Amino acid sequence: MIWNTNLRWRLPVACLLLEVALIALFGVFVRYDMDADPHWVQEKVIKNLSTDLENEFYYRYPSFQDVHVMIFVGFGFLMTFLQRYGYSSVGFNFLLAAFGIQWALLMQGWLQSFDGRYILVDLENLINADFCVGSVCVAFGAVLGKVSPVQLLIMTLFQVTLFSINEYILLNLLEVKDSGGSMTIHAFGAYFGLTVAWILYRPNLHLSKERQSSTYHSDLFAMIGTLFLWMYWPSFNSAISNHGDAQHRAAINTYCSLAACVLTSVALSSALHRKGKLDMVHIQNATLAGGVGLGTVAELMVLPFGSLIIGFVCGIVSTLGFVYLTPFLESRLHIQDTCGVHNLHGIPGIIGGIAGAVTASIANIDLYGEEGLAYAFGIERSKLNWSPNMQGRFQAAGLFVSLAMALVGGVIVGVILRLPFWGQAPDENCFEDAVYWEIPKEPKSTALRSEDSSIKPPEP
Amino acid sequence: MIWNTNLRWRLPVACLLLEVALIALFGVFVRYDMDADPHWVQEKVIKNLSTDLENEFYYRYPSFQDVHVMIFVGFGFLMTFLQRYGYSSVGFNFLLAAFGIQWALLMQGWLQSFDGRYILVDLENLINADFCVGSVCVAFGAVLGKVSPVQLLIMTLFQVTLFSINEYILLNLLEVKDSGGSMTIHAFGAYFGLTVAWILYRPNLHLSKERQSSTYHSDLFAMIGTLFLWMYWPSFNSAISNHGDAQHRAAINTYCSLAACVLTSVALSSALHRKGKLDMVHIQNATLAGGVGLGTVAELMVLPFGSLIIGFVCGIVSTLGFVYLTPFLESRLHIQDTCGVHNLHGIPGIIGGIAGAVTASIANIDLYGEEGLAYAFGIERSKLNWSPNMQGRFQAAGLFVSLAMALVGGVIVGVILRLPFWGQAPDENCFEDAVYWEIPKEPKSTALRSEDSSIKPPEP
Amino acid sequence: MIWNTNLRWRLPVACLLLEVALIALFGVFVRYDMDADPHWVQEKVIKNLSTDLENEFYYRYPSFQDVHVMIFVGFGFLMTFLQRYGYSSVGFNFLLAAFGIQWALLMQGWLQSFDGRYILVDLENLINADFCVGSVCVAFGAVLGKVSPVQLLIMTLFQVTLFSINEYILLNLLEVKDSGGSMTIHAFGAYFGLTVAWILYRPNLHLSKERQSSTYHSDLFAMIGTLFLWMYWPSFNSAISNHGDAQHRAAINTYCSLAACVLTSVALSSALHRKGKLDMVHIQNATLAGGVGLGTVAELMVLPFGSLIIGFVCGIVSTLGFVYLTPFLESRLHIQDTCGVHNLHGIPGIIGGIAGAVTASIANIDLYGEEGLAYAFGIERSKLNWSPNMQGRFQAAGLFVSLAMALVGGVIVGVILRLPFWGQAPDENCFEDAVYWEIPKEPKSTALRSEDSSIKPPEP
16 A cells, blocks of 8 residues: 655645635625514514513623634543654644534524525534534544544534434424433544444554553643533533523533542542553543433433542542553554543443433432423423433433444444555554654754853853 | 551441431432533523523633642642652542542532522532632641641531531621631631641651651742742632622732732842852742732722732732741741741731631722722611721721631541551551652662663664 | 843833823713612613613623633633743733723723713723723733833833824724724734834844743743634624624624634644745734634625635735745844734734625625614714725725824834933843843752652551
8 A cells, every 4th residue: 555645735725625615605604693683673672572681692702712622622632641652632623623613503593493495603603513522532533643634624624514413303303301411422422433443443552552541731731622521511511401490500510520420530540550550541531431421311300429430430540541451442443442432431421321310210209390390401492202211212212213323333434544545654653743744953952051051141 | 646547448448428417418418509410401581591501600610720729739739849749648638638629619518608408509509619618728738748648538517517607607697808818718728727737746757857858849839839839829819709890800900919929029039148158948829928918808999009018018028937937936836847837828818817807898889889888898688887997997897706616627637637546657657658658769870861772773 | 332121110110100190080980880889770761771781781791701711721821832931921911901991991991982072981982991901912922031120111002092093083083994903903013013023123132042932831931822712702802793684793703714724724834834834923813814814704705605704815915924924024024923913813813804894895785774774884873975896995994093192102102212322221131031030040950759759668
């Protein structure tokens, strides 16, 4: 096989063609929803709204910005742990997310915000587009270091499409609750990415083994990603919840779950090391599993101690996964999972989906109040014969649909990405920025001397 | 003394036991407050609230997230300035804060949000838990590099307990104003930590002197912490202020104070260097003293120029402290204050407490308006014989109580932490990540060459 | 010429004198606006406001904090790309911004918030002060590495003054729309800075050429700045827009423009490299041009696809500028533009101004609705003979005024900064932190060994 990693024509053409197509489609289809349109001034009078604050903007803007930080800084920097792949981690994540949010506005728009003629966008669409791209960032973690930016654009194109369809099935047909996306974002993204990684299996990846580890400073950069994901996860899980108590509860639950998850991740990391030392990989990743695991139930009545339990379990399972499962997946199943997304998003996503099914099936009027139950599950819009038990079964169905879509979609996309002309690098050059980036020469002397002889002494 | 830093059983057992206890206590005691409960839907009708926006969530969520960033990224990265202690700074701060917020929800809950049967939590509890942990992060700065994570968990357990009691005395018994916590958070945290450091005095710490300095990049990581603390401090000081003008005023005052503080910190840093050069330690720390000093008065009528004066003074005092006081404390009083928390939190916290007493004692109807005065000091809830003078004296009393609690508590906790089996390192191994962390090997060649010979040239 | 870079007296005196003057002026002039004053409690009753949420604080606080992050972390870290100038980039940006916001509160206050006796400040003033300082940060980018902190303070003093006058002319006399400041902030700041750089031309700058490049990690630090600017730009462009739909629309438009800009920046960066490799300089800077270009039209009816087109064009033009224009400016016009602000803020700012003139001149009732049009352009406050065409011409006039003010002001300030006693460094010592900062010695061995021989093995 001839490896040609020179993207001089392929990458520019891909970017420009995609963007021109997006502009054309936006021109034909995308308009502002009422509360972002100047006609809102009249609408306020018609709807008898007392204040501009009733504009959706003020309910969701802070959460939106937090989610935005998670996608670009959170995921971007989390993946900078590799010693020579920092530019690509941050830069390709930036590229795929910037493309993905535009395509998601269209795909999700057609399926969910289409008024027959136009897609009407407001802040909720932007949040949902960020969410959709979040699942692509998850999948990127599985193939990190082994694909070209052109492959990433293609993967994003397909994954956003499949994500939107899967989301439509879950939210609109099965009417499941999944406000933080345990199923639609995390489980779907992880298993999609793992399937792609499986198809793209590289038998000689050990040739770039040396670059698969971190350095001292690359691990600190990665902690920037970890912490912004961890801190803003309450916003992630509450961003599109119902106004009022649901948003409030989702934030509290996620806060609790993540706190518990840190303690069990630390515990297991130390217990599984022969000298009791902590492993940065676990601290960077497993501590976040509590946010993933709470994605489905965040706005439901799990109670704070229920959230703690979920975080407790996810921290343990995720750390165990990093120690035992990732090597197993690579050696036995030929799945090379660079960032261990199976441990951070895969299993915790499934746990979240199961927790959602269980929590929904035990919902009752005592716990929620009569109006509260109707409001929480949107029953007035739904079938009359609604029951908690049925909701629970639909939740479980949603999990299976997500996994099935991820596996089938991952196979198809993986096969497309295996075509040899996307500019991928040979196995021995994986995890290396210099393949796709102009890299600065290191300064001759790395020492920054306080009394540099090249500096003229100042006059006294 | 036999030093055993292998935490393989001690750290996991401590984490898991604590977390299991927390889950049990949360299960028995913690429920959602009304505005995070599904019954809120009915409550809105009963209370005749016009909109979901009246949910406390929308008043405080942006401030909460900013405070959250300050605790985890702000304090965490501020301490990464040490050349070989970045993992521990960020990682142990992460661990103790994640444990501390859970324990604080319980302790503060029992004392302040207990309805006789349950602790009812909403967003304000989360903010207060973060605040409480902030004082532990301050104390951590004093002992940074010299304690094991097990010691930190124990210190957090006790300090959160003492903090909650002290806070209860100040806010509920003495009814002082301290919305940004000059007294409860900063002065208490600093003197508690310094007392612990005094008890844990290490006579041979000079053996790890070499690792007590920074490197070029570790200083830049620390600036991430500094800036997020600096930028979000207006949120910190306004997060639990009264709705409306008080929150608004607290943000403006803090913004002003911090801006002034930067100028005087820079001025003093340059003036105190024989060649007029700036010292990163001062820029990283003293610039923040203006936020600490404004913690008590932030929501009071100090006026913008009063805030500037406080910031002006704090910047000067704090920088002087780093240059003259820290060496004095170490050589004469045997207090080894790794991060100089005495200069950043100790003295400015006392200045803040005094400023609060003065500002309260000159409060009057001209300045606040009649309703404004009652609202600002919550007089309707308090004794009828309220007077500004009395309030001022209670404020001063609050400062003394905080200092007394810190000193007494610090001695007790210090003695407990001196027990030899918590996994602490010998003096010559302080400030070293490798004691508790798996550290990556540095790559053989640090040079990242643009034209790496190991990269196959792409086909033309 | 004798170069004396010892600032021991000059910098402290400058900082302290300026701060004392600011405190005096704040004491005489600055008070709280009504919604940050305790009399607000009564005001609510008088104005019949239903809720504390009507306090301006709740409309704008999240946007304010995002803008604050952009100024201090965004601009500060964006400039850390230089290998030996990270302390100065972050530190001097911190210093000039902290001084600038105070001076801007006064200058903008006298011109726009003066009630005859006092400047009444609220959150909007803080945002505007941050905006004003943003233009100084832009200018700083042009002279980065070549000026002393004393020069920066002087530049800030004058630039804030000129900015405020220019802003007054545009917003109050010409009544142009420029909520995100394409003209007032970006074009003004860039051409002011470039003119200063032109006057301060250093013929022997090639002597410090070696330090003008980046290192691997300095580029990652710079990406922190890039991403926080990119992510929070929707807040920047919407922060002072009208309540409701205008803020909402400005956020959506900016989000779209920035996303498109990333794709065209990547495309051009790859296409212009002989091996198709990406250049970090473009990814760090050109990706942001879409935010600059949308500054004037953000709240107008450009529609999402119009925003995409602006972002598309700005990404291309900006990347071309970095490749072709910056070398041309240096070699032919003797303008040494360290950060390439001409490409990121100059040309995109002009594009934004032109887009504003075009968009305003095609405004009509179909697009905005009758009340919407009046509200969007504030027509009720303005002359009766308002027409879109006239608005368009005033917008164009505003752009010319901004450019003229920048060039004339830049010449004057440049001449002042050329005086030889401000502590500037000789050409061969530019881009070097050690001139003004105490720099840590690099540790003897940079290797952090996992099994450090200096660490006593733990007892079994």
